[in-house]
Amino acid sequence: MVSKSIQIKYNQVIDNIAYLIVHHPEPLKKLLKDHGVSFEAKYSHKDLSDAVIEQLEQGNVSFQNTLEALIKKLSSSTEDQFISALISGAVGVVGGLIKKKQAKRNARRASAAAAREDQLYNRSQAAAAAKAQAAAARRDLELRMERIREQSRLAAERQRKEQEVRRRKEEERKREADATKKTNMMLIVGGGIAVLGIGAVVFMKSNRPPMIYPSMRPPVTPS
Numbered sequence: 001m002v003s004k005s006i007q008i009k010y011n012q013v014i015d016n017i018a019y020l021i022v023h024h025p026e027p028l029k030k031l032l033k034d035h036g037v038s039f040e041a042k043y044s045h046k047d048l049s050d051a052v053i054e055q056l057e058q059g060n061v062s063f064q065n066t067l068e069a070l071i072k073k074l075s076s077s078t079e080d081q082f083i084s085a086l087i088s089g090a091v092g093v094v095g096g097l098i099k100k101k102q103a104k105r106n107a108r109r110a111s112a113a114a115a116r117e118d119q120l121y122n123r124s125q126a127a128a129a130a131k132a133q134a135a136a137a138r139r140d141l142e143l144r145m146e147r148i149r150e151q152s153r154l155a156a157e158r159q160r161k162e163q164e165v166r167r168r169k170e171e172e173r174k175r176e177a178d179a180t181k182k183t184n185m186m187l188i189v190g191g192g193i194a195v196l197g198i199g200a201v202v203f204m205k206s207n208r209p210p211m212i213y214p215s216m217r218p219p220v221t222p223s
Contacts, residue, residue, distance in 0.1 A: 009090040010097060014137070016071045018144030019083050021048045022152070024074065028052070031070055035063045049141045056095040057134050064091045098133055 020028045028048055029039060037051045055063040068091040075085040 006093055006097070009087055009093045012084060012086060013090050013094045014140050015144050016075075016083055016086060017049070017052055017067075018141055018148055020071065020074070021045050021052075021141075022145055022148045023080070023082075027070060027074075031063075031066055034066070035060065045145055046142070049138060049145065053098065053134055053137050053141065056091075056137070057098045059095060059099045061092070061095075064095050067091050094137075098137055 022045065025045070025048060029043070032039075032048070032051050032055070035055060037055070039047060039051075052067070055067075068086055068089075071083065071086050071091075074080050075083045
């Protein structure tokens, strides 16, 4: 049974590796390629997780150091604020946990060299234990990846709904603006017609010829 501090480091490393696989597969793929691991043109998240666990299981110290450096680089970058900063040496701790069973296998094999039956038994037991430890790490990694994928899906769905709400509000605002603009235009046109009507009446009156009234004769008084 591992201590609480080691379990914390283990969980942190597995979480970060899972996040790398889901959101930053290309940098991780390049890192693995630098350590002699190549992939087909099409590769899956499982291919990456299997390759990472295999490198840790083999006790590849150089890989552990570069993997830890990649995680720290991303955690300190503005590119990604969701990946957590690693406790120094945490990747090596996880590598040691996965490889510990293999070390025990070697020790048991040496101590049982005198008895072939015991040697075969210990070898099979240690191999099974090492395989179980690596399988547990793979399962943990897959669970973390599934959780991260689900969180990403929910975040994308939430963002889509927020965008839809913003789009509807923008359409409503545009409709209201168009309606206000149309009303103002009608008022302007109506006002212009009224002004033109008044102007026409005034113009017609000003251009009407003056009426000629007959001259008024003084009244005749009887003599």
